[in-house]
Amino acid sequence: MARLVLLDRDGVINADRPDSVRNPGDLILLPGAAAAVARLNAAGVRVAVVTNQSVVGRGIISMAMLDRIHVELRTLLARDGAHLDALLACTDAPDRPSPRRKPRPGMLLEALQQFRATADDTPMIGDDLRDLQAAHAAGCRRVLVRTGKGAAVQAAGVPADLLPVAVRADLATAVDSYLNGDLW
Numbered sequence: 001m002a003r004l005v006l007l008d009r010d011g012v013i014n015a016d017r018p019d020s021v022r023n024p025g026d027l028i029l030l031p032g033a034a035a036a037v038a039r040l041n042a043a044g045v046r047v048a049v050v051t052n053q054s055v056v057g058r059g060i061i062s063m064a065m066l067d068r069i070h071v072e073l074r075t076l077l078a079r080d081g082a083h084l085d086a087l088l089a090c091t092d093a094p095d096r097p098s099p100r101r102k103p104r105p106g107m108l109l110e111a112l113q114q115f116r117a118t119a120d121d122t123p124m125i126g127d128d129l130r131d132l133q134a135a136h137a138a139g140c141r142r143v144l145v146r147t148g149k150g151a152a153v154q155a156a157g158v159p160a161d162l163l164p165v166a167v168r169a170d171l172a173t174a175v176d177s178y179l180n181g182d183l184w
Helices: 033-042 063-078 106-115 129-138 150-156 171-179
Strands: 004-007 046-052 086-090 123-126 141-145 165-168
Touching: 004 106, 004 171, 033 046, 033 063, 033 171, 046 106, 063 086, 086 106, 106 129, 123 129, 123 171, 129 141, 141 150, 141 171, 165 171
Parallel strands: 004 046, 004 123, 046 086, 123 141, 141 165
Antiparallel strands: none
């Protein structure tokens, strides 16, 4: 079985923007995020991004633009020696969700199957309640980072049915905890 870490994109790897990332120039990596992904890569851990991108489904950007944004994401990560093993994006509009759109677990289950990973050994690191809900539904361990929306989610209180949830300051801290075996 492969070791796998699932990551949300906005608010975890790159800065979350209130108006969404609409072009490659809007994509700003959070401090330490690329180096954290590189540490996972070096440890032989597969890294898959699972991200809702309703900006496509709502007609704000095209699929071609989303592809350009993801090329830029991969380029920025590569500058620090990091790479993604998979990048799954759900482009559904929020009012027309498929089973892939978080909080549903579809993308997470796809990644688990692709890498033949075990859900209960796979953490989902996110900054939104939807990330935690999708992880719970998929049977994955849940990690909330305080970047992006994470501090507000923590302050509001994580629902009891989603516990346990590990809370870390950012992706770098979460990855260090995971690699040191003290995430849970």
